[in-house]
Amino acid sequence: MxxxxxxxxxxxxxxxxxxxxxxxxxxxxxxxxxxxxxxxxxxxxxxxxxxxxxxxxxxxxxxxxxxxxxxxxxxxxxxxxxxxxxxxxxxxxxxxxxxxxxxxxxxVDREYFYYLKKSPFEWNPSVRNYEQLRGKTFAAIASANYGPKFQDAEANGTISVNRVQEEQQTLRMLLAGRIDIAIIKRRVAEFALNSFFSDQQVERIERRPESDDPPxxxxxxxxxxxxxxxxxxxxxxxxxxxxxxxxxxxxxxxxxxxxxxxxxx
Known part of the structure; x- marks a missing residue:
């Protein structure tokens, strides 16, 4: 109600x-x-x-x-x-x-990269060099701005970004193999995973911080x-x-x- x-x-x-x-x-x-x-x-x-x-x-x-x-x-x-x-x-x-x-x-907390455990990658959150992720496909929220390094990497084609309306959708795309990485704030992602996904699905996913900046x-x-x-x-x-x-x-x-x-x- x-x-x-x-x-x-x-x-x-x-x-x-x-x-x-x-x-x-x-x-x-x-x-x-x-x-x-x-x-x-x-x-x-x-x-x-x-x-x-x-x-x-x-x-x-x-x-x-x-x-x-x-x-x-x-x-x-x-x-x-x-x-x-x-x-x-x-x-x-x-x-x-x-x-x-x-x-x-x-x-609010930091942005995190969520990805499948079977597909790890190198990433230094202190440097945030998106050249390390060249060719990766992301899902992100429409109208959201994730800071200049992410935005520039999207704009210049270093990474490919699918913009969608809800975080839950980015995680479903990840599990379906349609993207490599979902970028989501940790609390938001954990809420979605705990509310809408099975334990078996959650077990397939790993996370790491996009940056080590303070909240x-x-x-x-x-x-x-x-x-x-x-x-x-x-x-x-x-x-x-x-x-x-x-x-x-x-x-x-x-x-x-x-x-x-x-x-x-």
């Missing part, structure tokens, strides 16, 4: 979200998608990221309307200002042309084309700071670590 909250409305938007009005300051229309266990239509409270968003805005008297899209559409819908913002996204060059970055919403952060992107962008940015950052100061943020993260927001409906 879907969860229903008086302050949160879910729109399953395979059509268009309602047009924004200048007086909708107390409503934040969010474009998001399937990125379990962080955000999903099928998780309690739509996942930890969306719970943080709704509570942070709630501190400022703003309710959140959730619109679930494929990721490319989520980003483009927000870029156009048809919704107020989109979540979750890393900081990447060029996005600031269209979006305001919020304060960090949540710390990064995901952000709420607020569209510069939305009518109340600055108001919503300042309100969200104040609300998020309030959650952290009160200890509520830590409570939510503890529940996340204990699986409260990571059990599929």
């Amino acid at each position: 879907k969860y229903l909250f008086t302050s949160i409305f879910l729109f399953l938007c395979w059509g268009n979200p309602p047009a924004l009005a200048d007086d909708d300051k107390n409503v934040f229309r969010l474009a998001t998608g399937e990125y379990q266990p962080y955000t999903s239509e099928f998780l309690p409270h739509y996942g930890i990221d969306n719970r943080i968003i709704s509570e942070a805005f709630g501190e400022e008297g703003i309710r959140v309307e959730f619109n679930f899209f494929p990721w490319t559409r989520a980003l483009n819908t927000a870029k156009a200002g048809d919704v107020d913002g989109t979540l979750p996204w890393a900081k990447r060059k060029g996005r600031e042309d269209f979006f305001h970055y919020s304060d960090p919403v949540i710390e 990064g952060y995901d952000y709420l992107l607020i569209s510069k084309n939305a009518p109340n962008a600055r108001y919503h940015l300042e309100s969200f950052n104040r609300g998020l700071k309030s959650l952290r100061t009160s200890g509520r943020y830590d409570q939510l993260m503890l529940k996340f670590e204990n699986g409260t927001f990571a059990e599929l409906k």
Whole structure:
């Protein structure tokens, strides 16, 4: 059964979200998608990221309307200002042309390479020389930016990349032998493997870190084309700071670590 909250409305938007009005300051229309266990239509409270968003805005008297899209559409819908913002996204060059970055919403782990045990390869995560992987075929998420080294290797043809909508799909492609490597954040991959794949399938897969960089952060992107962008940015950052100061943020993260927001409906 879907969860229903008086302050949160879910729109399953395979059509268009309602047009924004200048007086909708107390409503934040969010474009998001399937990125379990962080955000999903099928998780309690739509996942930890969306719970943080709704509570942070709630501190400022703003309710959140959730619109679930494929990721490319989520980003483009927000870029156009048809919704107020989109979540979750890393900081990447060029996005600031269209979006305001919020304060960090949540710390996320590194990207990992997932591959079949029968097909090992050499890789140094400190150097990240994609020439070592020349000719390999990857699966990655549409609209996701995995950092300049990966993006450059994709652009110049060093590696071939199949862009798809969900991490689960990349792992199925791997098991079917359609790709050599799936690039996925570890927590996301482990959630998918534990939820949707058999023990026998999981046993066939190995992983290694793409880099040895420290964990990064995901952000709420607020569209510069939305009518109340600055108001919503300042309100969200104040609300998020309030959650952290009160200890509520830590409570939510503890529940996340204990699986409260990571059990599929």
